[in-house]
Amino acid sequence: MELRDLRYFVAVADHQHFTKAATALRIAQPSLSQQIRKFERELGVELFHRTKRSVTLTPEGRALLSEARLLLAQADATSEVARLAASGDMGRLTIGFIESIVFTGLPRLIGSFQERHPNISLQLVEMSTAEQVAALRTRAIDVGLIRAPIAGDDIETRLLLRENIAVALPRKHPLASRTTIPLRALRDEKLIMYAGPRAKRLRDELMILCHQAGFVPTVVQEAAEFHTICGLVAAGLGISLMPAAARAINIKGVAYRDLTSPRVTIDYSLAWLKGTRSPAVKAFCS
Numbered sequence: 001m002e003l004r005d006l007r008y009f010v011a012v013a014d015h016q017h018f019t020k021a022a023t024a025l026r027i028a029q030p031s032l033s034q035q036i037r038k039f040e041r042e043l044g045v046e047l048f049h050r051t052k053r054s055v056t057l058t059p060e061g062r063a064l065l066s067e068a069r070l071l072l073a074q075a076d077a078t079s080e081v082a083r084l085a086a087s088g089d090m091g092r093l094t095i096g097f098i099e100s101i102v103f104t105g106l107p108r109l110i111g112s113f114q115e116r117h118p119n120i121s122l123q124l125v126e127m128s129t130a131e132q133v134a135a136l137r138t139r140a141i142d143v144g145l146i147r148a149p150i151a152g153d154d155i156e157t158r159l160l161l162r163e164n165i166a167v168a169l170p171r172k173h174p175l176a177s178r179t180t181i182p183l184r185a186l187r188d189e190k191l192i193m194y195a196g197p198r199a200k201r202l203r204d205e206l207m208i209l210c211h212q213a214g215f216v217p218t219v220v221q222e223a224a225e226f227h228t229i230c231g232l233v234a235a236g237l238g239i240s241l242m243p244a245a246a247r248a249i250n251i252k253g254v255a256y257r258d259l260t261s262p263r264v265t266i267d268y269s270l271a272w273l274k275g276t277r278s279p280a281v282k283a284f285c286s
Contacts, residue, residue: 001039001042001043003071003072003075004035005035005038005039005042006068006071006072007025007072008021008025008032008035008036008039009036009039009047009061009064009065009068010065010068010069010072011024011025011032012032012036012048012055013048013057013061013065016054016055016056017054017055018032018033018036018055036048043060043064045058045060046058046060046061047060047061047064048061091119091120091121091278091279091280092120092121092122092123092280093120093121093122093123093142093143093280093281093284094123094125094140094141094142094143095122095123095124095125095141095142095143095144095145095284096124096125096126096127096131096132096135096136096141096143096144096145096146097124097125097126097127097132097144097145098126098127098128098129098132098145098146098147098198098268099126099198099225099226100202100226100242100243100245100246100266100268101145101245101268103226103243103245103246103247103248103249104161104163104243104245104248104268105145105160105161105268106145109145109160110122110124113283113284116283117280117283120280120283125141127141127144127198128197128198128199128200128201129144129146129147129150129201130201131198132144132145132146132271133146133150133152133155133271136155136271136272136273137154137155137273139273142272142276142278142280142281142284143270143271143272143281143284143285144270144271144272145160145268145269145270145271146268146269146270146271147201147202147266147267147268147269148267148268148269149267149269150271153274154273154274155271155272155273155274156271156272156273156274157269157270157271158269158270158285159267159268159269160268160269160270161267161268162265162266162267162268163243163244163245163265163266163268164243164244164258164259164263164264164265164266165206165241165242165243165244165259165264165265165266166241166242166243166244166246166247166256166257166258166259167181167186167239167240167241167256167257167258167259168229168230168233168239168240168241168242168246168254168255168256169233169239169240169254169255169257170233170234170236170239170253170254170255171253171254171255172236173239173255175189175239175257176255176257178257179257179258180257180258180259180260181257181258181259181260182259182260182261183209183210183213183259183260183261183262184213184214184215184261186210186215186217186239186241187213187214187215188218189217189218189238189239190218190220190221190237190238190239191217191218191219191220191238191239191240191241192219192220192221192222192223192229192232192233192237192238192239192240193206193217193219193221193222193240194206194222194223194224194229195222195223195224196224198224199224206241209262209264220237220238221237221238226242226246226249227249227251229242230246230249230251230254231251233251233253233254234251234252234253234254235253236253241259243266244256244258270284270285272285
């Protein structure tokens with residue numbers, strides 16, 4: 001049994017006329033009659049009572065008709081799913097992301113994509129940039145939202161956004177009276193630094209910046225989460241350096257000021273495995 005046979009059968013049943021059904025199907029009437037006869041022989045039953053003027057269903061034909069409509073509807077739905085998947089409008093994407101992008105580009109990016117592709121299911125996994133690169137290579141994730149740049153020519157990237165580094169400090173701190181703060185002004189300050197493997201890259205970069213400014217920072221506290229660090233700042237235990245988007249963490253008692261001299265920026269990029277053929281990945285990264 002083929003879907004074509006079911007379509008021919010339903011057309012004849014709907015029109016109750018071979019010539020009209022053949023016209024609707026855009027095939028020759030003798031070919032349609034021959035195909036229906038062949039279908040009946042395959043099933044071993046007669047589906048239609050035929051006269052010169054009309055065609056009516058036999059009891060066996062009536063029993064088959066509802067099932068035929070159901071099978072055709074399911075086939076059409078399956079074809080539509082395949083078409084949507086091929087066009088990038090249906091499927092599933094697993095997306096890795098670093099914590100800091102939650103405060104800036106992630107909500108806008110995800111919201112916009114879901115509006116354009118509501119039939120694509122998204123699974124988000126928080127990972128460091130290094131973890132995302134490894135996961136892309138093993139295909140554990142489809143797309144990464146990473147700190148750029150990264151090493152390796154097997155991963156393609158596209159710059160998503162760039163943001164500045166800001167200073168988080170207690171509101172009553174003397175430096176809070178300034179609109180901008182040069183890095184050298186933090187020489188004698190107590191610093192709250194990032195801890196854990198996922199924050200290693202940012203921590204190392206900030207330490208290098210301090211060294212380049214001519215001092216070794218005094219690290220008095222460490223924490224793995226931005227919210228925790230801001231809480232420690234609000235408690236007056238020290239100051240911290242963090243992506244400017246962390247201003248979204250509105251904790252009472254914390255002030256944020258732009259870091260200058262040097263003005264440090266963080267690049268966030270979309271990343272995907274080079275040569276990927278997934279329409280959903282291409283739709284997300286375009």
